[in-house]
Amino acid sequence: PSISLVVAALKPNLGIGYQGKMPWRLRKEIKYFKDVTCKVSNPTSQINAVIMGRKTWESIPKKFRPLPDRINVVLSRGFPTCEVIEENIIHANSLDESLKYLSKSDHNRSIERIFVIGGAEIYNTLIDDPRTSHLLLTEIETDKEIPVDTYLKFPLYDENTSWIKQSKQELQSFVGDEIILEDDIKEGDFVYNYTLWKRK
Numbered sequence: 001p002s003i004s005l006v007v008a009a010l011k012p013n014l015g016i017g018y019q020g021k022m023p024w025r026l027r028k029e030i031k032y033f034k035d036v037t038c039k040v041s042n043p044t045s046q047i048n049a050v051i052m053g054r055k056t057w058e059s060i061p062k063k064f065r066p067l068p069d070r071i072n073v074v075l076s077r078g079f080p081t082c083e084v085i086e087e088n089i090i091h092a093n094s095l096d097e098s099l100k101y102l103s104k105s106d107h108n109r110s111i112e113r114i115f116v117i118g119g120a121e122i123y124n125t126l127i128d129d130p131r132t133s134h135l136l137l138t139e140i141e142t143d144k145e146i147p148v149d150t151y152l153k154f155p156l157y158d159e160n161t162s163w164i165k166q167s168k169q170e171l172q173s174f175v176g177d178e179i180i181l182e183d184d185i186k187e188g189d190f191v192y193n194y195t196l197w198k199r200k
């Protein structure tokens with residue numbers, strides 16, 4: 001199965017978190033995240049999965065979790081192998097266990113896409129996993145000093161990296177034409193752009 005990492009990070013050091021929370025609240029970015037992770041070709045027969053670490057699950061405000069219309073998989077070494085907590089909440093103790101569960105055919109809707117939605121420990125393990133085929137990176141920039149204590153260790157800007165930033169057309173066809181992709185979105189002290197990266 002192929003996995004897509006979805007993350008919003010502050011350039012140039014790819015900061016993603018501060019004291020267990022996100023360093024920013026970007027309204028349009030949250031909508032993009034929802035639209036991209038929810039979108040399936042056929043909503044009656046398909047659904048997507050979002051996989052996250054236990055700390056990210058805990059950081060999502062209770063009223064927003066589980067993220068609706070997606071199968072929510074939470075990873076913790078403290079969970080037994082794989083447990084269906086509620087219809088759309090799965091607890092698993094490893095990525096492999098969760099992928100095994102997601103690839104079973106007895107779901108009432110088939111899984112179209114698998115997105116990893118955080119946090120740092122999960123991202124930094126999976127960026128090197130051969131099953132990770134796409135990276136949906138929201139590149140954020142600011143002139144202000146923003147407190148950040150958690151970073152992506154992604155080799156994107158190294159000269160011999162195997163990750164290639166795709167064209168905007170490629171991103172558009174990946175997310176589908178229903179999603180409007182604005183450029184240089186300004187919110188508060190931030191300017192950001194949506195990007196798609198694939199391995200060479």
Ligand SMILES: NC(=O)C1=CN([C@@H]2O[C@H](COP(=O)(O)OP(=O)(O)OC[C@H]3O[C@@H](n4cnc5c(N)ncnc54)[C@H](OP(=O)(O)O)[C@@H]3O)[C@@H](O)[C@H]2O)C=CC1
Binds near residue numbers: 008018
């Ligand atoms: N900018 C962005 O787009 C995003 C940013 N974030 C930020 O990331 C930060 C959270 O990241 P981080 O602290 O790394 O925590 P994570 O969300 O990555 O959760 C870490 C926990 O996940 C479990 N876990 C990790 N790897 C595995 C594994 N291989 N198998 C089983 N369980 C595993 C462990 O749970 P246990 O301890 O229970 O064993 C571990 O403690 C926050 O600041 C958050 O705001 C999060 C999402 C998106």
Ligand SMILES: CCc1nc(N)nc(N)c1C#CCc1cc(OC)cc(-c2ccc3c(c2)OCO3)c1
Binds near residue numbers: 007008021033056064
């Ligand atoms: C939504 C931010 C985001 N953007 C991108 N590009 N990739 C991501 N993986 C994420 C994320 C995430 C997990 C998360 C963390 C969080 O606090 C740490 C809050 C949310 C969240 C999820 C849904 C929400 C919402 C917040 O407000 C309204 O609806 C969602």
